[in-house]
């Protein structure tokens with residue numbers, strides 16, 4: 063029986079005499095059934111008392127295979143021989159984190175802060191791992207090495223490595239792997255080593271080899287990606303040498319973690335193998351000891367329990383977001399490679415640490431900022447974990463209704479690609495919608511992503527047919543959004559880089575110790591728009607930073623391109639960045655339209671728009687050429703997320719220009735800003751705020767903070783090129799103090815007639831360029847079918863009058879209503895978030911709500927600002943007048959629309 067619930071109290075560890083001799087125990091009070099049952103005593107015996115020492119009231123406790131042990135009138139449970147005790151099972155600890163924690167808890171923390179840097183051992187390690195995977199999939203060794211070294215071309219070039227030298231070194235490492243794979247003793251009888259698994263049926267024990275296996279354990283709160291499984295047993299590859307007979311302790315722990323994860327799936331993994339690739343590469347005369355690369359060890363219950371206890375220590379530390387000191391373990395600092403880094407970080411952040419501190423602490427406000435941001439980012443991590451949990455807590459139908467999965471796919475075919483990867487196809491219900499998009503990394507599964515067979519995949523095609531690529535074939539019956547911690551990890555490293563590596567002068571301005579400064583200068587860069595020209599001047603003259611506030615349609619992109627050109631003309635190297643790929647590509651397009659060539663686009667093939675592929679930096683190839691292309695570019699364009707990548711973190715710029723800055727968290731913005739001496743942020747804090755799950759400081763952008771603290775550093779673009787006078791009026795008065803105006807009389811006076819539409823053909827209620835229609839529908843959940851029907855009819859009226867379908871967009875607040883409307887019309891229907899940054903001649907907005915507006919979606923008027931400003935010539939609001947009139951903001955909107 064499993065007992066699970068919140069801990070109410072934790073008793074001291076004490077010893078008692080039992081028939082087996084003296085034993086330790088600790089009693090905890092827990093409310094089982096996830097808090098629904100009456101309080102019960104749970105007794106943890108023996109080594110599990112170690113976990114009791116880390117437990118605190120408020121944490122969640124899980125005891126598997128518990129036994130009843132009633133205490134008089136109170137229910138009680140006790141651990142059995144089979145039990146595992148898990149603290150905070152919902153917190154998913156990564157296997158690599160368990161590994162670094164056993165080396166030293168402080169190392170775990172430092173790794174988290176600084177991320178994986180660009181260095182040769184790391185890049186080489188990745189290549190060797192890839193080659194290992196290739197060998198398991200049956201690829202020829204030499205072919206694989208050439209291929210994988212070419213793939214790492216850019217990074218190798220940035221590290222100044224020559225291709226030949228790397229090929230040689232990888233070959234020496236890979237030889238150990240190949241040799242081992244070819245050893246008959248380790249291969250099942252009659253089977254050839256290195257052959258790819260023929261058909262995967264979901265049970266690891268039944269196939270010979272699997273590479274890169276993603277595992278998540280709901281019970282133990284652990285996740286990770288095993289290098290390989292051999293007949294269900296974990297094999298870990300280490301690009302180092304180890305001449306002892308036994309694997310290194312931390313390596314053993316890592317393999318044991320995977321064994322634990324496999325056991326949860328019913329695979330009795332009782333042996334772990336570590337493969338040290340440098341062993342055979344040693345010069346035999348210099349080396350002594352055990353030179354065989356593969357070292358096996360047996361994974362007993364004691365080791366698995368140790369893994370869980372270690373994992374519990376991490377979960378307990380993260381429960382109160384405390385910082386490990388290193389005293390938790392008995393690692394010796396003087397033997398540690400990280401000793402200096404550890405001391406510097408401890409000194410700068412004034413943290414207690416076993417290694418000690420050097421240097422002077424950062425000013426107090428910076429340490430406060432660090433602590434607050436660190437906590438906020440860790441809260442966001444917990445929210446990400448909650449997303450993982452939904453993979454097994456929600457039913458397939460719930461996932462689909464939540465737009466997080468495409469379910470009931472019908473597998474069509476599978477095709478093996480060169481290099482051993484697979485392309486899988488399936489048919490999907492044409493009406494099914496989800497958040498998944500082409501290019502996304504997702505989880506492909508046989509229908510059960512947690513307990514069944516699942517593979518990470520990349521979505522290549524998402525129409526009526528779905529096509530994905532994976533490492534191994536899987537019966538493609540379901541596709542899930544795969545929650546990634548990468549953005550959380552990158553926020554932490556950006557925070558680290560900004561505060562611990564950042565220039566102190568820069569920090570003086572960021573932390574309000576000094577005002578931003580500007581050089582004198584007033585040139586004419588743009589002669590037909592005064593505010594845009596001021597914005598370019600502000601940006602060009604900024605000694606520290608400048609802010610460009612751009613309401614809808616005011617020519618932000620145009621102005622950005624002009625700023626970039628002006629900066630490059632005076633000899634600056636510029637980073638052109640934005641939150642989304644779309645905005646980065648739009649800015650590049652504007653640059654091209656203004657006649658500027660020579661920008662390099664840093665991004666993935668699927669992320670970059672088709673017409674920008676010609677300037678995309680290809681990472682594959684000859685190291686020197688690849689690095690020269692990036693290093694030599696005067697303008698590099700990349701999303702802010704990509705700015706946190708290993709390669710980009712090593713780049714330096716004079717100015718970073720960041721578009722959509724109001725949609726970015728502070729650390730998200732810092733990722734780009736860290737790379738440059740000065741920066742220009744472009745955004746509009748009156749439109750959508752940063753997209754985060756947790757409710758904390760991350761919801762406010764750096765753009766907003768700076769523009770509120772230093773209004774003089776900003777220029778607002780006040781002429782818009784998009785909407786007719788009538789459409790923009792409400793937004794201008796509600797959000798921009800009436801300062802927003804049409805740029806030209808043509809913009810102001812545009813109507814549907816300009817499209818050749820005869821207004822008389824339209825129903826009377828749609829003839830004005832702002833219209834309101836009340837369909838008298840009823841909200842059902844997050845949809846309103848009657849309203850959807852009316853929206854579709856409104857769309858048809860515009861089409862009948864001559865508006866091309868491609869010029870009409872429909873915006874609805876909830877995905878359920880998007881789907882409801884999508885079933886009735888073939889024009890673009892989406893939520894506000896998807897429409898930000900775009901516009902259409904005609905926009906129809908569906909409000910869904912009836913009776914009242916009680917949904918968080920209606921609480922932030924900035925959403926409405928985005929919705930209402932997407933229309934150029936006609937805007938039609940479809941909603942329930944009574945519900946809208948119940949809130950002052952929406953009442954004013956109604957008054958305007960009905961005027």
Ligand SMILES: Nc1ncnc2c1ncn2[C@@H]1O[C@H](COP(=O)(O)OP(=O)(O)OP(=O)(O)O)[C@@H](O)[C@H]1O
Pocket residue numbers: 588590591594612613614615616617618619620621783899900901
């Ligand atoms: N100074 C200008 N002179 C002439 N046309 C301009 C000027 N500035 C912008 N435009 C035009 O106005 C339109 C909108 O500009 P742009 O796309 O740069 O707006 P934006 O502010 O980036 O829009 P969004 O609000 O969607 O981000 C474009 O067609 C652009 O060419």
